[in-house]
Amino acid sequence: MKLDFWFEFASTYSYPTVMRIEELAAARGVELSWRAFLLGPIFKEQGWDDSPFNLYPAKGRYMWRDLNRICEGQGIRFQHPSTFPRNGLLAARVACQFATAPWIGDFVRAVYTANFAEDREIADPETIADCLSALGEDPATILEAAASDAAKGALRVQSKEAKDLGIFGAPSFSVKGELFWGNDRLEQALDWAEDPA
Amino acid sequence: MKLDFWFEFASTYSYPTVMRIEELAAARGVELSWRAFLLGPIFKEQGWDDSPFNLYPAKGRYMWRDLNRICEGQGIRFQHPSTFPRNGLLAARVACQFATAPWIGDFVRAVYTANFAEDREIADPETIADCLSALGEDPATILEAAASDAAKGALRVQSKEAKDLGIFGAPSFSVKGELFWGNDRLEQALDWAEDPA
Numbered sequence: 098m099k100l101d102f103w104f105e106f107a108s109t110y111s112y113p114t115v116m117r118i119e120e121l122a123a124a125r126g127v128e129l130s131w132r133a134f135l136l137g138p139i140f141k142e143q144g145w146d147d148s149p150f151n152l153y154p155a156k157g158r159y160m161w162r163d164l165n166r167i168c169e170g171q172g173i174r175f176q177h178p179s180t181f182p183r184n185g186l187l188a189a190r191v192a193c194q195f196a197t198a199p200w201i202g203d204f205v206r207a208v209y210t211a212n213f214a215e216d217r218e219i220a221d222p223e224t225i226a227d228c229l230s231a232l233g234e235d236p237a238t239i240l241e242a243a244a245s246d247a248a249k250g251a252l253r254v255q256s257k258e259a260k261d262l263g264i265f266g267a268p269s270f271s272v273k274g275e276l277f278w279g280n281d282r283l284e285q286a287l288d289w290a291e292d293p294a
Numbered sequence: 295m296k297l298d299f300w301f302e303f304a305s306t307y308s309y310p311t312v313m314r315i316e317e318l319a320a321a322r323g324v325e326l327s328w329r330a331f332l333l334g335p336i337f338k339e340q341g342w343d344d345s346p347f348n349l350y351p352a353k354g355r356y357m358w359r360d361l362n363r364i365c366e367g368q369g370i371r372f373q374h375p376s377t378f379p380r381n382g383l384l385a386a387r388v389a390c391q392f393a394t395a396p397w398i399g400d401f402v403r404a405v406y407t408a409n410f411a412e413d414r415e416i417a418d419p420e421t422i423a424d425c426l427s428a429l430g431e432d433p434a435t436i437l438e439a440a441a442s443d444a445a446k447g448a449l450r451v452q453s454k455e456a457k458d459l460g461i462f463g464a465p466s467f468s469v470k471g472e473l474f475w476g477n478d479r480l481e482q483a484l485d486w487a488e489d490p491a
Binding site (some may be wrong): 143153155156158159162163166263264265266276277278279281282285 | 352353356359360363460462474475476478479482
């Protein structure tokens with residue numbers, strides 16, 4: 098069965114998920130659907146104009162330490178970003194418009210690595226262009242398509258779909274309307290995709 | 295090494311933790327310290343006058359579904375409480391005052407079971423008295439001790455200690471200042487207690 102993977106490029110806990118989800122899904126024969134969305138508008142409706150990790154400092158301090166432990170356990174690089182959260186709008190438009198491209202997984206991992214391992218500004222089109230070039234893709238063509246009205250509208254529609262599913266954070270996973278939230282629910286979501294109760 | 299287990303009687307995700315922590319700690323030879331505390335004052339400082347699961351309905355709806363799945367997976371009874379959150383002040387005073395009593399684990403499990411499996415009002419002294427009687431303890435003596443100034447002060451001190459450790463939710467676990475938050479971090483906290491990095 099298909100697993101919808103909902104991610105937001107600014108989301109810290111989406112980083113360890115992004116780095117392992119494709120391999121785990123493939124190993125179980127679960128079809129993976131990459132669903133980029135924007136959390137900002139959802140947070141705004143809850144009265145938050147910033148990441149809850151900035152608004153609630155104790156929670157934020159814990160999250161960075163926890164993320165550090167998770168990345169260490171998973172063997173992936175981690176560097177505390179000098180800016181948080183970073184604006185992932187451009188990356189999300191690319192990921193939404195090219196969700197079924199053969200390079201989508203590599204692209205998403207490259208952007209998260211830029212943000213959370215290399216401390217690069219993913220709001221900068223140059224960073225996104227570098228991520229695409231490194232995959233052997235043509236940044237100019239892709240960034241032009243991502244700037245089209247169709248691509249902008251598609252991300253808006255997809256973000257609304259996330260909200261309508263009851264999504265309030267990232268990463269989230271959905272399997273036929275059943276919702277799972279958080280990097281530590283990935284295995285359970287994959288179980289569900291294999292054998293929905 | 296010793297594991298401090300920080301719990302609040304109103305906390306939903308503390309329920310599955312409470313039902314399994316003593317057995318898991320014993321199996322690993324980890325010494326368990328039962329640390330009841332109050333989350334209300336910590337939430338208040340964050341600007342919340344209610345549980346975040348009530349303040350943020352999408353998060354609340356997800357939590358109840360998630361808790362249901364967890365209890366099912368763990369094979370423990372669950373019934374959506376008709377009142378949430380319930381005031382656990384009296385139970386916390388008992389648990390704080392008698393933290394090293396041989397019946398502490400059974401008592402804590404009985405109170406959580408009353409709240410989350412039997413939909414009983416744990417703010418009602420009768421419910422707490424019933425939990426104690428069922429363990430063969432004398433409710434009158436224990437409730438009198440829990441109402442003493444010493445018991446009240448001990449819970450205040452312990453709640454302040456939780457806050458000073460950076461605790462912002464329950465369940466939490468601490469091992470020599472290293473903090474873990476959430477039912478799904480219990481195994482990791484036990485690993486840490488066995489072999490701190």
